[in-house]
Amino acid sequence: QVQLVESGGGLVQAGGSLRLSCAASGLAFSRYAMGWFRQAPGKAREFVATISWAGGTTMYADSVKGRFTISRVNAQNTVVYLQMNSLKPEDAAVYYCAAKRAVATQASEYDYWGQGTQVTVSS
Numbered sequence: 001q002v003q004l005v006e007s008g009g010g011l012v013q014a015g016g017s018l019r020l021s022c023a024a025s026g027l028a029f030s031r032y033a034m035g036w037f038r039q040a041p042g043k044a045r046e047f048v049a050t051i052s053w054a055g056g057t058t059m060y061a062d063s064v065k066g067r068f069t070i071s072r073v074n075a076q077n078t079v080v081y082l083q084m085n086s087l088k089p090e091d092a093a094v095y096y097c098a099a100k101r102a103v104a105t106q107a108s109e110y111d112y113w114g115q116g117t118q119v120t121v122s123s
Contacts, residue, residue, distance in 0.1 A: 002026040002112045004097050009117030012087055016121075020082040022097030022114055029078035030054075033103040035110060036070060036082045038093035038119075047105040048095070049082060057103055064091075084119070092121045 008020040022034065035050040049060045049070040058070055069083040080097060095117050098110035 002099070004099060004112055004114035006095065006097050006114045006117040009095060009119045011120045011122065014087060014089055014121055014123050016087050017083070017085045018087065018119060020084065020095055020097075020117060020119075022080045022082075024078045024080070024097075024099065027099060027112065029099075030074040032099040032101060034070075034072060034080040035098045035100065035104065036080075036095060037098060037107055038091075038095045039116075040093040043093075045096070045107050047107065050103045050105060051080065052103050053101075059103060059105060061105075087119075087121045089121045089123045092119055094118050 003025045005023045012018050031053055033052050036048040037045050038048050039045040047061050051058045051070045051072055055072050067086045072080040097114045099112040100110045
C-alpha cells in the first residue's frame with residue numbers, strides 16, 4: 001500500500017522559513033517524480049513544485065520561485081523535501097505531496113497523495 005506522509009508544517013512569522021518533508025513507502029520511490037501542491041481555504045489546489053525521479057529536473061510555480069526549493073533523497077530514506085524561505089501570508093495553506101511516474105504540474109495527473117500538512121504564516 002502506497003503511503004505518503006507529510007510533516008514539518010506549523011506556524012511561522014512572515015519572512016521565516018519551514019522545511020516540509022514527505023516520507024514515501026509502498027512504491028518504487030526512485031522511479032517516481034514527486035510534487036508539492038497546496039490548497040488554501042476556498043481555493044483550488046495549486047501546483048507548487050515538482051522534481052524528477054533522479055532529481056535532475058525541478059519546476060516551480062512562479063509565485064514561489066527563488067524562495068522554495070524541492071529536493072529528494074533516493075537512498076535508504078525515501079523522502080522529498082520542500083524548503084520554504086521568505087514565507088508570506090499568502091503561502092498559508094495545507095501542503096500536499098504527491099507521486100507520479102513523470103514530472104507534471106497538474107494535480108489531476110498525480111497517482112498518489114498524502115494527507116497534507118498545515119502551514120500558517122502570520123503577518
